[in-house]
Amino acid sequence: MKTKLTLELEKTLYETCLEAGSIAVEEVTMPDDQGIVDTLSYQHLPDGSDEWRCYELKVTKSDFHSHAKLSFVGNYNYFVLPLSLYQELKDEIPTEIGVLSYQKYDPSQLEAATEPVLAPGYLTVEKKPRFQEITLDQRDLMRHFLYSLAREVRKAKRVETGISQYSTDRLFKELKKRHQHYDIYDPENNFYDRFIDETQTNAVTALQEEIDALNLEIAKLQHQLYEVTSK
Template identity: 70%
Template sequence: MKTKLTLSMEQTLYYYCREAGAFAVEEVTMPDDQGIVDTLSYQELPSGDIEWRCYELKVTKSDFHSKAKLSFVGHYNYFVLPLDLYQEVADEIPAGIGVLIYRPFAEELLATATETPVAPGYLTVMRPPRHQDLQVPASQLTTRFIASQAREVGKAKQTATGLKQYSTDRLYQELKKRHQHYDIYDPEANFYEQFIEDTQSTAVTALQTEVDALNLELHTLQDQLKERS
């Protein structure tokens, strides 16, 4: 489960890559036991060459020291870190690996912003990366990049479809799983009461709309009868 900070950094990095003219996708599995790249970006340069960048996101010191393989297989490779973590581990970062520092936007600045930012924070380059040859074949990077994008499109389609993709029986079973959280002393906290209230409200609104339409039609007919008489 990703922490709120990780999700904020991930979202900020996505738009950071997009602003640079690159395409980015998260959690790309590498071939040959090369691990999983947290974020992989692809960019076609004016020369026609393709540039790959790999980003590893770390939010705590224990996370930084995790035994999970660091998939620095791109032309340029980065750690993306909060400032306080960078200050703790700066001496442990290998030569050639770049560092992007994540900073959240201050709430007081957000309150005065004329436009809502697309990301919760911003990134600054603390250490530039050094170019290296790809550590895996470019064709495999492309294939896995496309596969990961297809996975994200699938997730988006499921979200857009919403509950329509589930059968009534499946929804009923999911509701039953939540019965242990039922609180008779706090009805407003119960999903079932919220569902019934919303359903009744929708039904009342629909009926009222129908009644209003019938009243309008009746009024129109009465006017027409008066004119004829």
């Protein structure tokens, strides 16, 4: 499970890549047992070349010092760290690896913003990376990149469709599991009571709309009958 801070770094990095004109995706499995890149970005440059950037996100010392494989396979490779962690670890960063430090916006910054703020914080380039040639087959790299993008699209579509993809029986079983949280002393906060109230209200509204429509039809027929009989 990702921590709240890790999610903040991910969101901020994603928005930063978009602003730079790159396409970014998280958790890209590399070919040839090269591990998993936390975030991989791709950009087709004006000179016709392709540029790949790899980002490894670390939020604690133990995370930084873990034995997990670092998949620095891009043209430019970075650590993305909270500013305080970078200040502790800056002497341990390899020469060729860049660093982006993360700082969260404070409330006063958010209040002063004149445009919608899409990220919880901002990134600062603390150390620039050195360029390196891609050693992987770029066709394999692109395939894995696209597989990961497709995965994120599937996840987004599932969120968009929401609970509509589940059967009524499945939904009923899930609701029954929540029965233990029913509070007889505070019915306004109970899902069941709200659901029944809204269902009944919707049913009454629908019936009233039907009655209004029928009354309108009756009025039209009565008017037509009056016109016929009055001639």
